[in-house]
Amino acid sequence: MKLGVIGTSWISDSFLESAKIVNKFDFVAVASPRMESVEKFQKKYGFKETYTDVSLMAEKSKLDVVYIATPNSFHYEQTKLFLNKKVNVICEKPITLSRSELIDLKETALLNGVFFIEAMRSLHHPNLKKLKEFIVDIKPFRHASFQFMRYSSKYDAYKNGEKPKVFLKEFGGGAVNDLGVYTLTTALYLFGKPLKVTSDSVILDTLVDASTVITLNYGTFLVTCSSSKVSNSYLMNEIQGEKESILLNHVTHLDKIIKVNDEGSCTLLDDRIDHDMQYEIKDFISIIENKDIQMFEEYLTYTLDVLEVIEKTRIK
Template identity: 40%
Template sequence: MKFGTVGTSWITAAFISAARLSGKMELKAVYSRSPEKAGKFAEENKAPLIFTDLEEMAASPEIDAVYIASPNSLHYEQAILFLQNKKHVFCEKPIFSNVKELDQAFRVAEENGVFLFEAIRNIHSPNLKVLKRELGRAGTLRSAFLTYMSYSSRYDLVLKGEEPNIFSAKFSGGALADLGVYPLSLAVSLFGKPEGVTYSPVILPTGVDGSGTLVLTYPGFVCTIMCSKISDSTVPCEIHGEKGTFIIGDAAPISSVTFHDSRTKEREELGVDQEEQDMMYEAVEFARIINEGDRPAYDELKRLSRIVVETTEQARLESGILFESDKKGLD
């Protein structure tokens, strides 16, 4: 499968590396508004084609698919353009700013006979499969604590009075949208759609959340998610049941899985070795679904993305965090 990329940050280079490692995708083109930046990125990543016009790239017969890793608020309009040109789209998390964008984009994908995926690496990892298979060992679940907290160097700009994209409501930024989607996607993959959602954010002068605590309620248990871009955490994730506890190294990547037996106090390492470039697993799965036309697997990924977007949108709006994208009507 021949693909192009939109975005020239480290995450785009990481996806290119993962796609090559998968053996299922071939990089054909890169896009940037800046010819200099496009040329440099193409040279670094060995891309034969350069585009500085997005519509020209979308219409090109040289690519079958595109990976989009632009600022969050641009995902929707760029995805729509490529979908209308019958290109498969791999959109970096968070896939879209709100449910209305997500639903419309999936409609456009269906109308044009192509696939639309959210590129969120942890739900495709082998260790998530381990967790799903072994989860019953914990007995009746009573609580879970999932976290993703990582200090962003761009917060230093906020402290100086600036508004970088990732901390801007105009660009659909904030801790929940950027990092909270990792533990939230993990929770939804394991436990399904929550019955209740509450969010307690730390609101920055830019109007978005620098950190926050998201509480998801399920029948008989509560999942607490902490996310932050203004502080770090060294605490692992845990899932607590009446028979035992799962200790998870990270929400993304799911680096390790350990089971602690509540009665014997013994611990068993259950995790498997994963590729260091763990985005490879999503690349393999996207290519497989497209090549095999695996609708059940595709529909499940669509369902997961919708629950995550629905949850983050509810959490934001109830906390007074309004994105520019929320104010726009859709064509």
């Protein structure tokens, strides 16, 4: 398949290293605003075509799949542009900032006979399926807490008066859009849609959330999803039954799962997988090759459910 890549930051590197493992792509075209970084990618991965203008790439390049890793506010329009050119799209999270945009992308994809997915790495990770199997043993659930709180490498710049995109509303920045989406995806994958959503945030003067706690109420148990761009959390994620808990080290790495009770603890899984973006790539290729509308819709449903929760919070 002929692959195009938009954006040349470290996450595009990660994607391409995983893509090499999957070994299904010809690296055809790369685009980003600065030619200097585009040329660096061309040299490193052997792309044949380079662009600083995404519309030109959409116009000229003959692609089967494009991977989009640009600031959040560009995802919707860039995904739509390529779907309308009959190119399949794998786009970084959050693929859109609203449900209505996502529904529009679905209609656009179906109209053009192509597919897209959100590059939500945890959702395609084999250890997430294992976690779902492990937690059955500790039912009934009584509580769960997921956190992704990481002091942003760009926060010092923000404090020095600069305006990094990840802290700007017009670029779809903020803690929930960047990190909270992971915690919500895990929660909704494990427990389904909640009955009620509440939240609170600390808001920066750029009007994006520095940190947010979202509480999902399932009637008989609560799930808290915490995200922050201004502090680090070293806590394990936890799913509590009545007398035992399952601990998970990280919502995206998903490499260590432990069961614990008053008697002690036992490790259920200890399995760090490098290049874990290979799983979303493999799933997407399978959707495309098999024209698997059911699988396409299944992944879309998780994304829609996460957006529904976010729309119920005060982060807009």
